[in-house]
Amino acid sequence: MRHLIAGYDLSTDRLYGHVKARKGRTEFLAFCRYLRSLHPAEVRIAIVLDNFSPHLSTRTDSRVGEWAAANNVELAYTPFYGSWLNRIEAQFTALRYFAPDGTDHESHREQASMIRRYIAWRNRHVTDPRLRKVIRRAETIKRAKVA
Known part of the structure; x- marks a missing residue:
């Protein structure tokens, strides 16, 4: 089992992710340190946390x-x-749509590689119409479910 620890920078529309064997506080803190390193120390950043354990x-x-x-x-x-x-x-909906859906990976390493390749592709193609369509649809569905 592998876990994706990810962050999304709204100001730059960039997705960041690390695939880890564990999903504990130690891995989460290491990822937070990585996110902090992406910005100058004097710039305050906010990390939005969901119900991930x-x-x-x-x-x-x-x-x-x-x-x-x-x-x-x-x-x-x-x-x-x-x-x-x-x-x-x-962004997770788009990742599932473009990367692992319909695939059968022989190893976790192969799957992690596909996820990393998707993130690199996604960050180079933020205006791709197919990507924008999947993200818009996912955002609309999430909002509609609560209405």
């Missing part, structure tokens, strides 16, 4: 919160049953 554990384990406070990072939690508020969800 390592995100929820940040409320009881102070390592991530202390790191965030010391590194000009705001942690913003989406409410339960509010995943449609998290803009990365539509």
Whole structure:
């Protein structure tokens, strides 16, 4: 089993992701450090956290919160049953559509490679009409489900 830990930068419309064997707080904190390294230290960044288990554990384990406070990072939690508020969800729909759907990988390594290749392609082709269509449709469906 592999897990994708991902971030979506709204200001640049870029997707970032690391495929990991585990999805614990240690891996999550390492990814947060990576996201922080993408911007100058004086620029405050916000990391939106959903109901992913390592995100929820940040409320009881102070390592991530202390790191965030010391590194000009705001942690913003989406409410339960509010995943449609998290803009990365539509990006995950597009990732599934363009990468693993309809495939049968012989190994986790092969699947992880496909996901990394998709992220690189996606970031080079942010205006691709097919990509925009899938993302728009995913955003619309998420909003419609709560109405």
